[in-house]
Amino acid sequence: MTVRHDGITAEWLGYATLRLEGEDTVVYLDPGRYGVLTGEWEPDTPGVGHPEARDYAPQDGDVVCVTHVHHYDPDGIRRVAKPDATVVAFEGIDVHRTDRDLDRLADLDYEVREVSMEADLLVDDVPVWTTPAYNDPDGPNTDANGQPYHPEGIGCGFLLSVDGTRVFWPGDSDALDGHAELDVSLFVPSISQSFTMDRHSAADLAERMDPDLVLPIHYNTFAALEADDEAFAADVASRRVPVVLDRD
Numbered sequence: 001m002t003v004r005h006d007g008i009t010a011e012w013l014g015y016a017t018l019r020l021e022g023e024d025t026v027v028y029l030d031p032g033r034y035g036v037l038t039g040e041w042e043p044d045t046p047g048v049g050h051p052e053a054r055d056y057a058p059q060d061g062d063v064v065c066v067t068h069v070h071h072y073d074p075d076g077i078r079r080v081a082k083p084d085a086t087v088v089a090f091e092g093i094d095v096h097r098t099d100r101d102l103d104r105l106a107d108l109d110y111e112v113r114e115v116s117m118e119a120d121l122l123v124d125d126v127p128v129w130t131t132p133a134y135n136d137p138d139g140p141n142t143d144a145n146g147q148p149y150h151p152e153g154i155g156c157g158f159l160l161s162v163d164g165t166r167v168f169w170p171g172d173s174d175a176l177d178g179h180a181e182l183d184v185s186l187f188v189p190s191i192s193q194s195f196t197m198d199r200h201s202a203a204d205l206a207e208r209m210d211p212d213l214v215l216p217i218h219y220n221t222f223a224a225l226e227a228d229d230e231a232f233a234a235d236v237a238s239r240r241v242p243v244v245l246d247r248d
Contacts, residue, residue: 003246005186005213006165012246014041014051015221016071016172018188019061019080022163025126027063029158029169029188032076034221043220049229049247050220061085062124064110067133067171068155069093074103077110086123087112090130090156117156131157131182133173141174141195149195159184168211172218175201180208187211190218191232192225199232207239214243 003010011019014036018029035041041053057079064081066072066089077087087105091114095102105112113123117132133155135141135148142148150172157170159182168184170176175197187206190196196218197205206214214236219227229245236243 001246003213003215003244005215008162008165008167008186010167010186010188010215010246012051012188012215012217013037013056014053016067016169016190016218017076018169018217020160020162020167022165025063025124025162026061027065027126027160027162028061028080029065030067030071030171031061031064031080032073033071036221037076037079041221044223045220045226048220048226049245051247056080059083063088063126063128065128065158065160065169066090066093067157067169068150069095069098070150070155070172072102072105074108077108081110083109085110088121088123088128088158089114091116092153092155115156117153119156127161129159131159131168131170131178132176133157133171134176135195136174139174169217170197172196175205179205182209184209184211185213187214188217189214191216191227191229192219193227194224199227199229199235203232203235203239206236206241206243210241212242214241215246216243217246220247 016030020027039055061080119130134152167186189202191199
């Protein structure tokens with residue numbers, strides 16, 4: 001399923017992977033991981049709403065954005081990026097801090113632009129802004145030692161303007177001060193029950209942000225991310241904010 005909104009198309013491909021297409025530009029956010037682009041993904045719980053896995057390698061992306069190391073998948077990037085694509089990645093991605101065998105950003109065969117949590121740049125005629133993305137140390141998304149799963153400085157969110165339509169993917173983050181002040185047309189929050197804002201805080205944020213449309217992603221990929229997307233959609237709609245689900 002492809003969602004059409006304000007002159008662009010948006011498609012959730014699984015996990016945190018989002019494809020945006022304008023008239024002449026294709027942008028991907030956080031492509032890959034967990035077999036969602038290789039055809040290997042299977043749900044932990046039958047019947048959960050999530051895009052089906054497929055062997056997906058169109059190599060049509062002009063811009064590929066990566067929020068943090070948990071979503072960094074070099075194979076996923078290679079599957080979606082054109083040979084002359086630009087990769088926009090958070091500057092703090094350190095492959096030595098993961099148990100996965102990953103190529104460094106510097107070893108990718110693309111132009112790579114590393115960005116901070118508060119960057120403002122133009123990439124292939126696409127205005128890109130970054131936002132902080134982290135879990136509140138006093139909030140629910142902490143481990144057994146009380147440490148945030150995503151401490152401040154681990155990653156960023158992305159606000160993009162594709163053909164003038166502003167799309168906001170906050171990344172793996174709680175709802176933070178300042179998110180609601182952004183001028184957003186298409187809001188694509190995580191609604192998972194763990195690690196990020198859940199469906200309740202995402203709905204609260206959607207009401208305060210008042211975008212033209214909400215499209216949730218990053219849920220139901222595995223058990224810890226399972227969420228009731230229909231309840232989320234009903235909650236957001238009850239607040240008079242347009243919402244759509246893109247899933248099988």
